[in-house]
Amino acid sequence: MLVLSGSTFPIQEWSELNYDALGxxxxxxxxxxxxxxxxVIAASDGIPILADVAxxxxxAHISALAASGLGIARQTTEVxxxxxxxQTVVFGSEGYMAVYAIGRLSLMVVLGDKGLNLGRxxxxxxxxxxxxxxxxxx
Amino acid sequence: xxxxxxxxxxxxxxxxxxxxVDSPGSPGADTLLLSSGLIGEEDWAAALIESVxxxxxxxxxxxxxxxxxxxxxxxxxxxxxGAFAVAAGExxxxxxxxxxxxxxxxxxxxxxxxxxxxxxxxxxxxxASLPFPLSPYRDRVVAVHGAxxxxxxxxxxxxxxxxxxxxxxxxxxxxxxxHSVTVEISRMLADGLLEIAPxxxxxxxxxxxxxxxxxxxxxxxxx
Numbered sequence: 001m002l003v004l005s006g007s008t009f010p011i012q013e014w015s016e017l018n019y020d021a022l023g024x025x026x027x028x029x030x031x032x033x034x035x036x037x038x039x040v041i042a043a044s045d046g047i048p049i050l051a052d053v054a055x056x057x058x059x060a061h062i063s064a065l066a067a068s069g070l071g072i073a074r075q076t077t078e079v080x081x082x083x084x085x086x087q088t089v090v091f092g093s094e095g096y097m098a099v100y101a102i103g104r105l106s107l108m109v110v111l112g113d114k115g116l117n118l119g120r121x122x123x124x125x126x127x128x129x130x131x132x133x134x135x136x137x138x
Numbered sequence: 139x140x141x142x143x144x145x146x147x148x149x150x151x152x153x154x155x156x157x158x159v160d161s162p163g164s165p166g167a168d169t170l171l172l173s174s175g176l177i178g179e180e181d182w183a184a185a186l187i188e189s190v191x192x193x194x195x196x197x198x199x200x201x202x203x204x205x206x207x208x209x210x211x212x213x214x215x216x217x218x219x220g221a222f223a224v225a226a227g228e229x230x231x232x233x234x235x236x237x238x239x240x241x242x243x244x245x246x247x248x249x250x251x252x253x254x255x256x257x258x259x260x261x262x263x264x265x266a267s268l269p270f271p272l273s274p275y276r277d278r279v280v281a282v283h284g285a286x287x288x289x290x291x292x293x294x295x296x297x298x299x300x301x302x303x304x305x306x307x308x309x310x311x312x313x314x315x316x317h318s319v320t321v322e323i324s325r326m327l328a329d330g331l332l333e334i335a336p337x338x339x340x341x342x343x344x345x346x347x348x349x350x351x352x353x354x355x356x357x358x359x360x361x
Contacts, residue, residue: 030341034145034162034227034275034306049262050345059344093179114169115310117145117162127232 019050020097021135025128026052034126035116038094040109041102041132042066048051049106049136057111066099074101087125089118100125145275145306147224150216150241155248158213158241159220160338163227163306164277164316167216167243173313176204193241207245213245219315220257223306224267226274226320261317270327272334274305274320279327280335287331291322299323302342303333 026039030052038053044094048068051059073088090097096112098121108129139149144161149156160166171177177185177199185198192198196209265271272279280301287293291314298311309319326332 017345019343019345023341026343027341031276032144035310037302037307048346050343052341052343054300113307113310115162115165115306120144120146120162 006031017049018135018138022050022132023052025132025135027049029110029121029124029128033112033117033121035112035114036110036121037113038062038109038111040066041106041136042109043106044070044101044104053111062097062109062111064080066097066107070099070101070107073099098125100129102129102136106133108132139232141224141232143224143227143229145223145227146229147220148239149221149224149250149305150239150244152244152248154196154274156221156254156262157215159217159224159250160241161220162222163312164216164219165310166220167213169310169313170212170216170315171199171204171209171243176208176212177202177322193240196246210246211241214247214249215315216243217245217249217254218257218261219317222261222280222317223274225258225262226316229360240253265317265320265324268321268324268328270324272305272320273328274309274313274316277303278302278335278340279308279323279332280339282333285331287326292326292331295319295323296324296331299332301339320347 022041026041029039030036037049038057040051040059040062041049041051042063043049044067046064048059048063053059053062067086069090070085070087074085077083077085085101087098087100094114096118098110100108100110102108110125112118112121140150141147141149147161147163150158150160165173167256168182172179172182181202183306185195185202188198189195196206199209200206214357278301280298281296285296287296294312295308298308303311305320305323308323309316312319323332327334334336
């Protein structure tokens with residue numbers, strides 16, 4: 001297995017991810033949903049792929065936390081019988097962290113401030129997840 | 139009445155009068171109260187717990203030393219600011235229902251819709267007539283290097299003007315009303331303290347050269 005950037009994911013060497021297309025999706029999400037502050041796309045083992053974050057946000061830390069949280073949530077849905085996992089949302093007094101599974105191989109993290117339009121995020125994120133999944137799979 | 143859009147919002151009406159406006163575009167009465175220092179976080183949390191049973195957050199706040207007049211001021215300001223936040227953004231559709239979703243902190247003095255409409259239109263007009271009219275959602279601002287803010291509020295705005303934030307984001311970061319922050323930013327843009335951030339600052343993408351998540355095709359690897 002080829003190991004790249006410390007990832008244990010099997011990596012295809014000959015094709016490049018379309019970062020521009022991924023970036024356009026993250027940009028659209030931040031523009032269309034009030035309160036979204038930062039976004040990260042990561043592999044589900046916690047290795048960041050693309051990030052649009054403020055200087056004080058470390059994409060590596062966020063990706064690792066998101067991956068572990070998503071893993072626990074996924075196992076919870078299986079053990080408790082809640083169907084398939086769609087997302088997890090952490091509610092803090094000063095903001096939110098939403099994590100979306102993109103298939104089995106990747107995830108998307110959305111950070112928001114305390115005024116985040118969570119309802120709109122849940123609505124807008126669905127097509128974004130679809131498109132990001134397609135770009136990653138291309 | 140629910141306004142779907144960006145930022146969108148929820149107008150709470152009682153007997154035909156607006157008693158609260160919740161919008162992701164403007165800090166609510168809770169944020170305004172906390173950031174003003176009228177009540178501390180611990181007292182706020184205790185008031186919230188108490189209000190679950192008494193159904194009156196206002197009474198719980200007054201019991202903790204916030205005068206009814208201050209609660210009235212803040213809740214009334216939040217209604218006006220919420221209406222401005224909804225009107226300044228994109229509106230896709232609206233719906234009216236008879237839900238009994240109670241606002242967290244209703245205004246002590248309800249506002250007639252036509253009064254709210256006139257006030258909101260006046261705020262939008264005033265913003266449009268400023269030397270540097272800006273969208274509280276679309277325009278992201280960054281401090282001009284070497285700028286010397288004149289007031290404490292301007293200093294705080296400069297500190298938060300990273301280029302990634304718009305007026306709405308800064309209003310939430312400071313816990314101040316959207317309208318007042320938007321107007322102040324507009325003035326600061328005109329005075330050369332702030333500028334509209336370039337797209338590369340507003341959206342700063344970084345990646346680490348990961349190529350693809352495809353499983354690697356079987357091939358010979360020399361070890």
